Amino acid sequence: MRLTAMPLHDATRFLILLNQQRLTDVELNLQLEENNEQLEMMAKDLEVEKRKTDSILKDMLPPLIADHIMNNKQVHACEFENTTVMFSDIPDFQSILVHCHPKDVVQLLNDLFHRFDRLVIMHKVSILAYKVETVGDSYLTVGGIPEQIPEHAEIICHLAIGKLLFY
The missing domain is CATH 3.30.160 (Double Stranded RNA Binding Domain)
Structure with a gap:
């Protein structure tokens, strides 16, 4: 129906x-x-x-800039007259590459950079010094940005001595 x-x-x-x-x-x-x-x-x-x-x-990014970006605040480009830049790398890294398995090299770099990161945190310089980047075997750290402080060179020197003494 x-x-x-x-x-x-x-x-x-x-x-x-x-x-x-x-x-x-x-x-x-x-x-x-x-x-x-x-x-x-x-x-x-x-x-x-x-x-x-x-x-x-x-x-x-530096904590201050990262916070601005995460909170949708405007980030303005800045110019810094006085900063300290430190490059750290492994001596004879190219010869190490020839004799090691790639996986071991990556593990070595990860361990080393992790230790460098911990050293920056341990010395509480993560606010006063900033790890810009790691490329290959290079570790780039900058002091005096984004917050300008007069003792930026001293802080980077302490970090460098810490790297030499502890690693």
């Missing part, structure tokens, strides 16, 4: 239409619940990725 075959004001016709509407509502509610669960998972994933991004920013 078709719906069109029923009289227009028949109670059975209304019940069939109401049931059809109820089924549609149930289907929509299930779809909404599924979409809500997906949205919650995406929000959690986004938060995890945001933490990763924030961590990378803090590793790559």
Whole structure:
């Protein structure tokens, strides 16, 4: 029997239409619940990725600048008259490469740079001196930026002595 075959004001016709509407509502509610669960998972994933991004920013930029970027504040380019730059590298690194397995070289550099990072933190110079980057076997540290301090050269010298004594 078709719906069109029923009289227009028949109670059975209304019940069939109401049931059809109820089924549609149930289907929509299930779809909404599924979409809500997906949205919650995406929000959690986004938060995890945001933490990763924030961590990378803090590793790559001075804390003051990283905070400005993470808080959507404007970062202005600055010029610094007095800074100290220290390059650290491994003597005869090229000859080490020839005799070592690449995995061992990467492990050596990771261990060494991790120790250098800890030394910067241990001497509490991470605010006063800043590790700019590591490239190959080079470790670049700068003192006196982004906060200008008169003893930036002394701080970098202490860091260099610490590297020589402890590593």
